Amino acid sequence: MASKKLSYAAVAAGLILSSSAWAESRDYVSVVGSSTVYPFSTVVAEQLGKSGSGKTPKVESTGTGGGIKLFCGGVGAQFPDIANASRAIKKSEIEACEKAGVKEIVEVKIGFDGIVLAQAKKAKKIDVSRQELFLALAKRVPDPAYPDNGTLVDNPYKTWNEINPKLPKEKIEVLGPPPTSGTRDAFAELVLEHGCQSFPWLKAKKDSDEALYKNVCMTVREDGAYVEAGENDNLIVQKLQINPHALGIFGYSYLEQNEDKVAAASVDGVAPTYENIASGKYPVSRPLYFYVKKAHVGQIPGIEAYIAEFTSEKAWGPEGYLSEKGLIALPDDERKKVAADAKSLKLLGKK
Missing domain, CATH: 3.40.190.10 (Periplasmic binding protein-like II)
Incomplete structure (x- = not known):
């Protein structure tokens, strides 16, 4: 049986993990990052949990910088799937991600604060x-x-x-x-x-x-x-x-x-x-974001459902449940485009 504690060294060396090893390690979405985005992320996670479509995602408030550092730690079930951010990811953070093997990142702009x-x-x-x-x-x-x-x-x-x-x-x-x-x-x-x-x-x-x-x-x-x-x-x-x-x-x-x-x-x-x-x-x-590790999609269950719920009109629309928590909605056209890009897992930096 594959070890549930996957070493960073093994990941860095390019060890290919089987789907069963990922599932045995973690069967819920892990979200870290911004304390500002935390309330929105938590409500989305609760909605998913109530729907019965899978386990409720685990959301932790670590701060934007701390969350992105954890997110950029590497690929594998011991690393978070999603990082919330109350600013855009920095060039230096993207470079740190790439060095640790996190080469495909999806940026989702969720609204304003x-x-x-x-x-x-x-x-x-x-x-x-x-x-x-x-x-x-x-x-x-x-x-x-x-x-x-x-x-x-x-x-x-x-x-x-x-x-x-x-x-x-x-x-x-x-x-x-x-x-x-x-x-x-x-x-x-x-x-x-x-x-x-x-x-x-x-x-x-x-x-x-x-x-x-x-x-x-x-x-x-x-x-x-x-x-x-x-x-x-x-x-x-x-x-x-x-x-x-x-x-x-x-x-x-x-x-x-x-x-x-x-x-x-x-x-x-x-x-x-x-x-x-x-x-x-x-x-x-300022705009608010969350970042998704594409390598985890299809390996950790629930990531695509989380993205779909967050970018649904019932959640982030002007009359959505996140507006009740204080999220300022994106303009209609931009919201539609961001939702489409998020669904297709469009990578950060790609036109």
Whole structure:
């Protein structure tokens, strides 16, 4: 009998696994990755379990980066079949996958989500710009005394009103995800980098000194103003209720699920509503994905059924059950194309 514990060395050496060996090893779909996509993925898994067509897929919230790392570990039943992601897979991750033998990846774009700045329900709602968020959270910022002369200093801001007198006279405390999170990556790109670029001399560094530009524009301060809450949005909600002066960073979908406990701040004058995110009016929105290991299709039962359920109109459509969880649907034409590509297992990078 084939061993149920397939060694990575054997897989890397190109050992061909029989269908029976795959089935004996695992008879359910394994999904890892983004905490933002986790609620959607879990509901899809539950729907499949209720249908009686197979075992309920196992979904784990590991963060986008951590999930893709597991996904890219290799081919075989000890490795996940699907990775959820709140950002697109990186070139470096694709290369890591290929080195481990994961050469055929199917990308499925599932919809949109907004990154929100949440507050306790009882807190006074604020409107903050992306420049102000950059100044509040970046490790190094332009010298407040001479912001346009090219001088950087360690972030000196302790309270919001030091950045803008119109903001609250409260200590800067923002609870957010760790570096392994796709939400953190997206926040750095859509908020911090955008705010950084509002200073022309820093924007110019992108071409003249890219290393400095990335270091300044994408690096979060480490002096306690930004608090890493792990891949646990529940913990952020709990802490916001205890400390109404703090802000929390997570996806719009999670805001929807906890609207009795938290509310959202506006960013650049725009509130994160379903309509504003779907139209692109809300400035901090991003697409969500899951990635499928094609080599596992036909070997691990249930993968094709999972893809079909997730990309069905009853699930991801504008009136589907995932919209009730906060997923912002793709436009009709794009949704139709993505569903067709997913069904045919169109490979990432193929036209």
